[in-house]
Amino acid sequence: MDKHTIYHIAERVGVSPSTVSRALSGRGYCGEATKAKILRAAQEMNYAPDNAAKMLKMRQTRKIIFAVPDICNPFYFDMINGINQVLEEHGYLMILFYTKHSLAEELKAIQNLRENVADGMIMVSFNFCEENIRAINALQAPVVLTNQYVSPDGQDKFDYVYVDTYEGIRLGTEHLIGQGIRHLAYVGGSLNEQTGYQRFCGYKEAMQDAGLPLDDRFVAESDYTENGGYLAALNWLNQPDRPEGIVAANDLMAIGVMKACEEAGLRVPEDVAIVGMDNLDLASRVYPKLTSVALLQEEIGRQAALMLMKRLEGRHSAGKGALKLRPRLVVRNSSVRDRQA
Amino acid sequence: MDKHTIYHIAERVGVSPSTVSRALSGRGYCGEATKAKILRAAQEMNYAPDNAAKMLKMRQTRKIIFAVPDICNPFYFDMINGINQVLEEHGYLMILFYTKHSLAEELKAIQNLRENVADGMIMVSFNFCEENIRAINALQAPVVLTNQYVSPDGQDKFDYVYVDTYEGIRLGTEHLIGQGIRHLAYVGGSLNEQTGYQRFCGYKEAMQDAGLPLDDRFVAESDYTENGGYLAALNWLNQPDRPEGIVAANDLMAIGVMKACEEAGLRVPEDVAIVGMDNLDLASRVYPKLTSVALLQEEIGRQAALMLMKRLEGRHSAGKGALKLRPRLVVRNSSVRDRQA
DNA sequence: CTTCTCCCTGCAATCGATTGCAGGGATCTT
DNA sequence: AAGATCCCTGCAATCGATTGCAGGGAGAAG
Incomplete structure (x- = not known):
């Protein structure tokens, strides 16, 4: 039960520690007979090599x-x-x-x-x-x-x-536009951060290419949480010119948006169409099931x-x-x- | 940029490695002046202690x-x-x-x-x-x-x-019984495994205490996956005397059961009431929202x-x-x- | 019989940090 | 002034495995 080292094995078998090391690691020469004796002794003594010593000498941790x-x-x-x-x-x-x-x-x-x-x-x-x-x-x-x-x-x-999340958001945005929706909103992350900015560009360029106007009022910088999406949507849905479609930069925010719609008494997708991104397991389980961009x-x-x-x-x-x-x-x-x- | 050791620091400052070790670790005596010099040298040399050596000597990995x-x-x-x-x-x-x-x-x-x-x-x-x-x-x-x-x-x-998952299942079962449901089914894990067996006992004893009969046909040994719950329920829902309530030993199986109900055209909870266990995040997101036992x-x-x-x-x-x-x-x-x- | 290989094995150094022991200097006590 | 005490520091061993080097034995070749 105690901790045994190659030195103990060496002593028991009557060879040197180096031979034990060679027998156990398979590197270098080692005679078959001694090797067998060493392996058997290791087995019997319930030997386990020490990870720290190996790490130190081999200079790798695995x-x-x-x-x-x-x-x-x-x-x-x-x-x-x-x-x-x-x-x-x-x-x-x-x-x-x-x-x-x-x-x-x-x-x-x-x-x-x-x-x-x-x-x-x-x-x-x-x-x-x-x-x-x-x-x-x-x-x-x-x-x-x-x-x-x-x-x-x-x-x-x-x-x-x-x-490429730029392309992901672009796909989602184009999908909504393809459904005939012209009044869109976008909720993403911080625009000061590369990923957040690229995603926004996906939205922006899809809108521009479709000849649709970009309205700052309908672009929200949020935080990728469900609550963040909820708050952004809540704000929009109270306006007289509320959007008919919302692109969220991830699924959690999209689910927050859905929740806001539910509370505002709006139907999804009839009143507000929604796409998310990430394609979480969750996306196919919420009601209604969430259209999402899979990021693999x-x-x-x-x-x-x-x-x-x-x-x-x-x-x-x-x-x-x-x-x-x-x-x-x-x-x-x-x-x-x-x-x- | 190269890897430096306490020996390099020792050499540069003009002290012994032991002193460097003491200065950096804070253990043992070390003069303030030398300590300051050592810390500054370590800083300048961008020294990082080697985890493997520490592990080996200290006999702990953290x-x-x-x-x-x-x-x-x-x-x-x-x-x-x-x-x-x-x-x-x-x-x-x-x-x-x-x-x-x-x-x-x-x-x-x-x-x-x-x-x-x-x-x-x-x-x-x-x-x-x-x-x-x-x-x-x-x-x-x-x-x-x-x-x-x-x-x-x-x-x-x-x-x-x-x-105590025995108590958990018991709570869930008693809840359904308390709703006036008398014809119940249970889908759990293998009964050959302690946890699986204990959960089943929670169901069994709640039934017995309420004076309800236990019918083998409505007890399924499954595998804690969504599909497992789905298959078990599918089988029951086709029977003429289908259960009015189903207790699942975890949420994923409960969600599978819900899916089977949906496909069979049965309403939850009007036709079939369902409880799960685990209280996953998911439980509050599926439709209808799943009653579940929280396992903390x-x-x-x-x-x-x-x-x-x-x-x-x-x-x-x-x-x-x-x-x-x-x-x-x-x-x-x-x-x-x-x-x- | 000598010489040359080819295997096998042991010695000892090494990886980088920690720590018990002992020596030396400074300060304090009597 | 002599001894005791307290700090500070260096020496050297240690943790457990790996490996270059060299020595020794067996067999083959000449």
Whole structure:
């Protein structure tokens, strides 16, 4: 039951620790007879190798950090799932790090990498700024981001995998326009942040291309929560010229919008048509079912993990990796007037 | 940018590595002047301590494993959240380990503990059997289970925190009976597994206490998935003496049951009243809103983590810890006939 | 019989931080 | 002035596994 080391095994079998190490790891020469004796002794003594010692000597942890802004958002669980599939195949473990949308926590995650807590990191960040980008670039360990990020100078050392959310919002907006709706509103995230701004552009350009006017009163900067969507919609629905269609930059906000419609006594989609984005499990369960843009989060997780594994295994070491996936519109009842809910 | 060690700092400042270690860790004596010089040098050299070396010498990792059967089930998100709150306060990281409901994977998680990958583990297991119980008992590291588990001999060394799901199902069943429903059905998990059996007993005893007959035809052993609930209900709803009320042992199955009702053209709750258990976020979002028994998963996570922290900090080392939380019924539309959906 | 390989094994250094022990200097006590 | 006390610092061992180097034995080749 006590902790045994290779030294104990060595003593018992009557060989040197190095031989034990070679027998157990399979590296280097080792005679069949001694190897068998060593393996049997290890078995009998219930030997387990010490991870810390291995880490120290081998200079690798076989762990990666997944830094995620918000554990509560179901969006990320699909990513976790995708990442985990790949890690498992490669014999890595996942350390889940919750950054709470805060720069300070992201820097803590980065610090953990500096301390060799893990071999690499996959990060979802809404806080791109000079400070964390510099910190990431200074790392030895590879990092994969899952946001779109346009590097100012093209000098950044990290890879990224992302879905084009500009195109996603554009798809959703064009879908509503295609339903004959001309008076639209948009609720998204902060416009000061790259992702939030790109999504808004998807809306803006779809409107412009259809020759529709853009009204500031019907564009809300919110926070990706259900309540945020609810509040934005509540404001619009009281106006005499309320919108007939609302594009939300994620599903949670779209669900908040639906709730506001319900309270205002408006029917979805007859009075107000709605599209969301993320295509959460939830989207097909709310009433009416929510039309949403699928962002393939599981696939993103898988691809990000694959990219990280490549880096860690030394292949693919030159150049920056970037992979862009295309979103897909999933049409349900919240946006189509001639369907049954 | 290169990796620096305390030896480099020592050389630069002109002291010994031990002094550097003392200055940085704050343990042992160290003069103020030298300490200041050392801290400044560390700062300038961008020094980061090596986690592996620290782990090896200190014999602790400051990580814990959370072994969870199913990453896709939203039930566990809340637990992760609760656990994480406590870990963060104590400066621990979480390694997420996905056991896929498989004994082999649970044993792998245990093996990781034996190899000192983490200092302790919180585990959700539906595979209690002699093999993994023995493996857990043989561990040095503390383990907290979040299932109810009645030890045959009282000799087990692990703690547990759980919600009494027997009482939960009983609450749900009594609620339906209280609505005047006399013809009930129950869909749960395997009866060969402790948790599954206890839940069934909650149903059975509530029925018996109300003087209602128990009919094997209306008890289904399923698998806690939406589809499992769907199939069980489909079978019942075709019968001439279909049940007026269905108790499901979790929300996903309850939602499957609702789907079957919808397809069979039966109204919920007018034709069939339904209660679930878990009180997922989803329960209040489906249509009609699902009455469910809340199992306080976030609180369980928090309590389990607290118990583990106590063990790791050496307090509370004697005796087995057990904490039982009481479930709570949340009444919504799926079970009450005189409400609006 | 000698020489050259080819295996197998042991010695000892190494990864980077921590810590018990002891020595030395400064200050205080009697 | 001698001894006691308190700080500060360095030496060296330690945690447990890995690995380059070299020595030794067996067999093959000449």
